[in-house]
Amino acid sequence: MHRVLTAWVCSGGIALAAILGVLALDRIFPPPALAERSVVVTDARGQIFRAFPVEDGRWRLAAHLQEIDPAFIDALIAIEDERFHTHRGIDPRAVLRAAFNAVRAGEIVSGASTLTMQTARLLEPRPQRNLGSKLMESWRALQLEHRYSKEEILETYLTLTPYGGNLEGVTAASWAWFGHPPDRLTPAQIALLIALPQAPEARRPDLRPDNARSGRARILDRLARDGLLAAGIARESADDPVPDRQNFPSLAWHASDTLRLTVEADRPRVVSTLDYALQADAERLAHAAASAAGPDVQVALLIVENDTRAVRAAVGSASRGIAGGWIDLTDRPRSPGSTLKPFIYGMAFDDGLAAPHTRITDAPRRFDSYMPENFDRVFRGDVTVAQALQHSLNVPAVETLDAVGASRFAAGLRFAGASPAIADRAETETGLAIALGGAGLTVRDLATLYAGLANDGEVRPLVWTVGAIGIDEPGMQILSAESAREILAILRGAPQPAGRAPASLTSEAPAIAFKTGTSWGFRDAWAAGIGAGYTVVVWVGHADARPRTGQTGRDAALPILFDVFDLLPRAEARTEDRSPWLLDRDTPQPLQRYRRDPAPEILFPPDDAEVWMEADGRGYVLAGRGETALSWFVDGEPVALNAAGEPIWQPTGPGFYSVRAVDRTGRATLSRVRIVTSQG
Template identity: 45%
Template sequence: MSEELPAGEPAAPGAGRVAPRIGPHPRRAVRAAGWAAIVAAGLTGGAYAGLAGLGHGAPPADPEVSPEVVDRAGALLRPFALKDGRWRLEARAKDVDPRFLAMLFAYEDKRFRDHGGADPRALARAALQALGAGRVVSGGSTLTMQVARLSDPPRPRTLGAKLRQVARAIAIERHRTKDEILALYLTLAPYGGNIEGVRAAALTYFGKEPRRLTLGEAALLVALPQAPEARRPDRNPDAARAARDRVLDRLSAQGALKADEVRLAKLEPVPRARLPLPQRAPHLAEQMVAERPALRRHALTLERDLQARLEDLVRERTAALGRGLSAALLVVDNASSEVRVYVGGADFADASRAGAVDLARAVRSPGSTLKPFIYALAFDDGIAHPETLIEDAPVRFGTWRPENFDLSYQGVLPVRKALQLSLNVPAVRLLEAVGPQRLATRIKETGARLELPEGAAPSLPMGLGGVGIRLTDLAMLYAALAHGGQALPLKLRAAGDAATPVRPPRALVGEVAAWYVASSLLGTPAPDNALGGRIAFKTGTSYGYRDAWAVGFDGRRTVAVWVGRPDGRPVADLTGRSAAAPLLFDAFARIVRTPAPLEAAPKGAVAAVNARLPLPQRRFGADPSAERFALVYPPDGARLETGGDGEGASDEGAGLAIKVEGGVLPLTVLADGRPVARSDDRRTLFWTPLGRGFVRLTVIDAAGHAASATVRVD
């Protein structure tokens, strides 16, 4: 059934034909011709049953194939070589271009659908050609006979081996359907080096699956298995081209191809180098295969095209950030918690960035990224509302005095604004009220893991990053905020995987509290050159500039980003806002043109200004029954003079007078957030301005009440 091999071109194992004569070897030629004649005579004489009973008739077992990791639609993400280094990807007829199959049958086995394993007519013709020419012209092997030979260990080309091959082919036909036999050939056919099967060959030589092949590509893939080493395109492109063109010429002579098609196909270039096989989501792929090594095909929830775009984005951005830096990025579907993109590092092959380390699962300090969950619990408890006023002023918690990132204070402001500005003191005050142990317990109940030093208990510093967490867990927690406070474990394997347990959602926070946080984060100031108000997001920076975070969501998806050095060394000026947030916004831009709107306000959400809130919610920490606390003098907007007999001058010459009504002693005065005066026993204090201009004065009593006024000093 196969072509005559050119002189000097050896037949490789699995090629299905006897090697051509090279030089004068008449005895070998006559002996080979005799074998072909004997086999042909036996088959034409009706000896199928006898051959099948030679003791070699057991059908071949399913061949070992390379494990494959595919995306949700079945697109290949990453294959893995067999233990001996071969690439053998499982293939079926539906995986291959129909034109390739038509050419394969026309060239190799015209009666494939009709014969019972061996084709007596083809073998008889081969025998007659051999006897007439004094050498083997064609081998007469069917596709089933080639499968039989490829399924067995390599053997010398003897008459006994040929008869065994025929017997095995007959047995295969009895136990396998034609489609199954074709799939075995498409999987086992040799294509040079360590490449086996038409899929591995198409990916290696053309960089694509064999579903859509050009005519020239299909002809080359038909030609290579007859002499895979001699015709390897990456080593012998001229031999590969000649073999391809002979396939085209024969099919043209048979009338299977038109002359103009053949002419154009011959103009196609022959690949001169092997291409790397796909390697998308390499960190996750390795993890999935390690978890279930016996599984041939691992179907994940990822989207290959989106995975490729964001892998490229992470590689580009981290290269611009500097040497040694890497990044991890996840995209999660809010409703299902399925992971659509999993980037575990900037470049899997870059050792300078510890590329093989899966940084999406590395335990790092989260900086301020846990703050939204503190606020959510406060909203759940009813001790705060987004419009509740809260003080941002120096305060001690035992021996610990938290400070804001910029070392300044904002005075009294709404809780919503405190979250948007990521202020530390308000967050710690709220955490003290809801309890750090309760926060840790609620997070752990969702399945997320918080890492504390051995023997340590959750404490107030955890709200500012004093705990370890993984990017995977942080992404799950933010996806819960985006989806009504219901947390689902991240799903990595595609639907239908019975081995993956299905766990019901667990409440992280209430639906109203989750919406309050989401709507507040929607107003977080966007990084430079980005549009704000489109995604709800939060940044974080760990102590010592070791970790930069940004996590954001719209109505459909959550994107989580980590940037830093894999070895944990600090990086000067590395912050969530400068390094991670731009990557977050760029990722959203590559995912979708316009982010989806957040979920609508749930039943029970209160949209009200501060003055219309219930009295206990108007000011955090305020006691409604306490005596009225107010700054009597100077009034808001007053103009004060530092000298003479002005109204604000002190009789004691101690500066300007500040008069307070009510409150719990002692009192502290702040000027633009800096403490400037204190009184333990009086409600009149004195302050000496350091210069002229506008000043924000705030008085705080021992119970945490505050009153403020903005004045102008002349």
């Protein structure tokens, strides 16, 4: 009994030592990690825009079982490893069968490698196929089974499997040979995808089509014998043409190149905000427009969803076959022409300098050494600010910018996320020229600004990935909501392009608020528009900034802008989309004529102040100073005076208010105030 107990203890100790040794070896020599996978950029539905090769130019697209035809998975397991779901990496029955067949035939006639062992071999290739490498594969297979689920092992196998040339993985193979993902496969395609890894180079369809056909036929016969495929379908499938190599998807070329830099190492897929169908339509439209415009003309455009700031289509160039086509022209600073004028007037509205119906003179005027003139070199005389913006008159815009302050305006653009490239010259020369395009901005910059205009003047960064939608990015109020709405109402009333009927009050389609721009020397043609819940910016020109004489933003870019809006889904028009009601309001007498006198100063309440509401309901005495007596307005309504002649403001409740002080010459200053209760 003692001997038995001793033997049992010894054997147990040996077993324990063996187990500990195995665990130690497993920890010291873990299986290799999955190799780098191709970065793939898709839309929210999984449609691939572009994939990027890994080292040595190989295509290795990650495989996901939920995106692969289940019939292919069933056929693969039936042929390669029928007990895949029950063994632990090594199939003893397959080993015995292979050994028996080898003894009977005097040579190796069948293998015993499981899919897990093949995965181990793909993760850790060995130059020689001998007993030592077989044992190492078996060890690695046990390690893989210990660490990962069957689904993870199968996905790794289907990511690394060779398919001839520089193709690795079933996803890359399906795109290269069939032109679509492996989520829907014919019997012939399934058979070819199983046959190819067995002899990747010998059966390459593009180089050895006869071998590919015969290898596919053998798999079809096997599937028919195993009852996975009807015999008649197997025979018909064997006659299908052998496919040739196809190109990988290449939509959103430039945007995808930028987005791949945001990928996480363990998740080589970027789910972009781009919409596949809209992107394809936008690229076709841009290519057609550029082809019709003449030699070497490029078109770049962005489509942004206003509510989310998500970029739904991005065309960096009309064609990579045209000069400059490899450059992302949505991200290159160009002169924006007159496209910044809406923001100049919006700031003037905020400052109390003007209103839509304020009269301003369009006549020759010199600003130190700078003397702007209108594009057509015709001056209109006395016009309203709305007319000056709708017809893009230059002198009124420069005069308004001079009052707003060129440095302040440029700083506002920078704070909003647009970084104008301004030459280092005197402000009165280059600074005021910002009104007419004297600062470089990109298509992305303008899209950011105009999407802010569509969102009551609040500018936020554009969103390029689905995961970033809803993230509370910091915003900047470049214009007040009131001024932003007034500017949009003005832009909706601008003269429509030729062949386009003006939006009527009974139209079901939302009116488009748009602005065009043309840079000096006809180098850049622009159109930016807001409507139907989207912001669209279009640029047309030569990538090397050569002039296109006579080609203005209105002629070259605006028709494309309207064509892009035709691609967008119809949205129910809001009242303010169709009606210029904001422009129909009475203009206060002091703002009926634009003047350049010193602006008054508001002492209380100061701009951006947060003021507690008085518990006893008493109002506030508004205080300011100016060259003349001041009139006070809160949210456009005049403030009454008390018996002592003091302006007393009684807020109606907590919230945001706009307080204006206007002197007798028409100069005004705006203060934005938030009234809060004592509890905050």
